[in-house]
Amino acid sequence: MKSPISFFLFSLLVFAGLFYSQVTLGKSKSDSPGITDKNIVAIVNGKEIVKQDLYDLLVRTYGEDALDVLVRRTLIYQAAEKEGISVSKEETEDKLKALVKGEVDVMMQAYKISDKAELEKELAKIDSSIAEFEGKLNKRMRKQAEVEALAEKVMLKSIVVTEEDLKAAFEQEYGDRIEASQIVLKTRKDAEEVLKKLKSGADFTTIAKNESVDRASAARGGKMQPFSPKDSLGKDVANLKVGELSDIIKTDYGYHIIKITGKKSAGNKTIKSVKDDLEKIVIKKRYRERLGPWLISLIENASITKNLTFD
Numbered sequence: 001m002k003s004p005i006s007f008f009l010f011s012l013l014v015f016a017g018l019f020y021s022q023v024t025l026g027k028s029k030s031d032s033p034g035i036t037d038k039n040i041v042a043i044v045n046g047k048e049i050v051k052q053d054l055y056d057l058l059v060r061t062y063g064e065d066a067l068d069v070l071v072r073r074t075l076i077y078q079a080a081e082k083e084g085i086s087v088s089k090e091e092t093e094d095k096l097k098a099l100v101k102g103e104v105d106v107m108m109q110a111y112k113i114s115d116k117a118e119l120e121k122e123l124a125k126i127d128s129s130i131a132e133f134e135g136k137l138n139k140r141m142r143k144q145a146e147v148e149a150l151a152e153k154v155m156l157k158s159i160v161v162t163e164e165d166l167k168a169a170f171e172q173e174y175g176d177r178i179e180a181s182q183i184v185l186k187t188r189k190d191a192e193e194v195l196k197k198l199k200s201g202a203d204f205t206t207i208a209k210n211e212s213v214d215r216a217s218a219a220r221g222g223k224m225q226p227f228s229p230k231d232s233l234g235k236d237v238a239n240l241k242v243g244e245l246s247d248i249i250k251t252d253y254g255y256h257i258i259k260i261t262g263k264k265s266a267g268n269k270t271i272k273s274v275k276d277d278l279e280k281i282v283i284k285k286r287y288r289e290r291l292g293p294w295l296i297s298l299i300e301n302a303s304i305t306k307n308l309t310f311d
Helices: 004-016 051-082 089-110 116-124 130-156 163-174 188-199 204-211 272-300
Strands: 040-044 047-050 177-185 249-251 254-264
Touching: 040 051, 047 051, 051 130, 051 272, 089 130, 116 130, 130 272, 163 272, 177 188, 177 204, 188 204, 188 254
Parallel strands: none
Antiparallel strands: 040 047, 177 254, 249 254
16 A cells, blocks of 8 residues: 555656656657547547547636636736846756755655655655656746746846845844754644653653654754744744753744754854845845735736636
8 A cells, every 4th residue: 555645646746747657648649640630639449539628627627726827927927028037048947946846845844754765765666756756847847937037037126135134134144043953743732742751851852853743853853953043933042041941832833842952152254244145135035025915916907807618
């Protein structure tokens, strides 16, 4: 019996066409002299499948969602053309690599796959591989990469980085840092039980690896990326000493128990010495914040008429 993740990957790859990449279902119409009617997309044991059948299936399956994607893409192309903006093949490729990596990382986290080696094993169960999986994602996401690269270039024209922005980013990136590990649980009850175990002497690293729902940090025994004592989570643990445990902290991701493992004072870097890096950080943050409202504005100010029908 396939594991849940193997079944998920099996379903995904069958849908994407990858699972049958070694199986020839038949020649395309361009290679098949037996089909001369362009309205016919396939013939199965004498039964014709026509374009309308394909259209009906796609509309019934994806319908409004797919059409909305096309509408948004069209609006972005129009906005870019209006601004005289285009993207190079290199820019599209860079964006595509980032999108594919993000897709794989999100999938691994959602299905609690700790590393690429484990993912490779799961894919091997369905006669596939990471290379094939990423190859299919590359084909499917190429147009999305081009559109996102265009949107980013259009929006960058309106983003202004102020001195206050640079100061805030400097504090976040180069100010005092807290080093810590975490255990994240789904419910407060679970967190209360784990906190009780920890106070009774249970090993933090072991529990983090086995029970934390944040698999990225769990794979490292709970170790987190260093963070500022001034950010949302940092304020809750800034007063703790090295080795101390926090109370249960609720965030959008679950119920956290934090153990302080170290503290570092700000280094001797200056804003001037890292200004270029800080500008990139601020721009990336502003882009994420403004993308949604910008797309909504494009839609609200556009003339859009839909005619989605099927028999």
